[in-house]
Amino acid sequence: MSNFDFQKLIRPHLKDFQAYSSARSEFRGKADIFLDANENPYQSVGGGYFNRYPDSSNIEIRTKIAAHRKVEPNQVTVGNGSDEIIDLLFRAFCEPKEDKILICPPTYPMFKTSAILNNVGTTEVLLTPNFQLDTPNILNAIDDKTKIIFLNSPNNPTGNLLNSDDIKKILNSFNGLVVLDEAYIDFADSNSWVSQLDNYPNLFIIQTMSKAWGMAGLRLGLGFGSSDIIDILQKIKPPYNINSVSINWALKAFDLIGEKYQMVELIRSERIKLSSLLNTLPYVKKVYDSDSNFVLVKVTEPDRLYNFLLEKGIVVRNRNKLPLCEGCLRICVGNSDENKALAKALKAFE
Numbered sequence: 001m002s003n004f005d006f007q008k009l010i011r012p013h014l015k016d017f018q019a020y021s022s023a024r025s026e027f028r029g030k031a032d033i034f035l036d037a038n039e040n041p042y043q044s045v046g047g048g049y050f051n052r053y054p055d056s057s058n059i060e061i062r063t064k065i066a067a068h069r070k071v072e073p074n075q076v077t078v079g080n081g082s083d084e085i086i087d088l089l090f091r092a093f094c095e096p097k098e099d100k101i102l103i104c105p106p107t108y109p110m111f112k113t114s115a116i117l118n119n120v121g122t123t124e125v126l127l128t129p130n131f132q133l134d135t136p137n138i139l140n141a142i143d144d145k146t147k148i149i150f151l152n153s154p155n156n157p158t159g160n161l162l163n164s165d166d167i168k169k170i171l172n173s174f175n176g177l178v179v180l181d182e183a184y185i186d187f188a189d190s191n192s193w194v195s196q197l198d199n200y201p202n203l204f205i206i207q208t209m210s211k212a213w214g215m216a217g218l219r220l221g222l223g224f225g226s227s228d229i230i231d232i233l234q235k236i237k238p239p240y241n242i243n244s245v246s247i248n249w250a251l252k253a254f255d256l257i258g259e260k261y262q263m264v265e266l267i268r269s270e271r272i273k274l275s276s277l278l279n280t281l282p283y284v285k286k287v288y289d290s291d292s293n294f295v296l297v298k299v300t301e302p303d304r305l306y307n308f309l310l311e312k313g314i315v316v317r318n319r320n321k322l323p324l325c326e327g328c329l330r331i332c333v334g335n336s337d338e339n340k341a342l343a344k345a346l347k348a349f350e
């Protein structure tokens with residue numbers, strides 16, 4: 001069992017931090033006239049009622065998400081995209097120029113980008129050739145300055161789930177925080193680790209409305225952790241980080257969850273078609289199994305294929321330069337028409 005101690009994780013200057021107190025959060029009771037937040041009393045320019053600040057605690061949407069994932073509202077936070085939550089984790093737990101994080105490339109680039117922005121060092125332990133965690137080397141690479149290990153399952157850009165036993169071993173052996181980014185979990189045949197939160201106080205999970213929910217433009221990331229961790233993230237976040245439009249759409253989306261399940265099924269069936277097609281092409285060396293909404297494929301001439309697709313007006317992600325991904329393109333599963341156009345272009349490449 002890990003010797004995780006929240007008091008050792010939090011940056012010392014934040015231990016007694018008093019959060020910014022927004023005008024509306026100081027008000028208790030019932031009122032009809034609000035002259036406390038220097039807002040405009042009229043309708044917004046162009047119509048609509050966005051003249052009032054949103055609730056800074058985000059409690060309504062946090063309660064909805066908590067019910068959906070079967071946790072308590074004080075175990076949930078929301079960010080302006082998951083990328084804001086990643087940044088908040090650095091600001092809460094990593095002392096610049098002193099602390100470090102550990103990542104397992106190839107993985108989601110924002111973990112390292114956020115570390116650089118926060119002037120925090122990064123230790124890198126490559127995934128194994130079959131894109132799983134190299135647990136012995138990860139545990140060897142940890143020292144007392146390592147505050148956070150970022151894992152991504154299903155992993156971007158490889159597309160696969162990480163083995164649960166490796167994740168458990170790391171959770172049990174590491175005294176810092178294990179952040180598990182589950183942006184693509186809805187596309188996988190596996191349950192979220194959110195149900196394990198009470199068993200692992202050093203587990204923090206990130207999810208997003210940007211993928212399976214089809215709401216990338218609304219920028220809504222979800223964070224799940226112990227109430228201690230959530231409490232400090234709620235204190236240090238910008239007061240009005242989530243706008244009213246995003247909150248209202250997300251509240252509605254949780255009441256229409258069937259639509260999400262339908263889209264996920266559609267994307268999963270298109271993914272199977274795409275993988276099957278790729279497997280028939282002579283220049284394809286390997287199609288990696290995917291638990292996500294994209295497929296990683298190794299080809300003989302990745303740069304030439306990338307440019308060929310671009311000439312046909314189709315943009316995919318060239319991952320050829322990443323370690324373990326030499327020769328690879330990452331292709332997101334589009335809708336049926338987009339996938340037909342992609343298939344036609346792929347067949348024309350020689």
Ligand SMILES: Cc1ncc(COP(=O)(O)O)c(C=O)c1O
Binds near residue numbers: 084108219
């Ligand atoms: C693993 C992973 N996490 C997070 C994100 C970004 O999520 P958001 O749109 O919530 O910032 C991405 C986007 O591609 C991703 O691949």
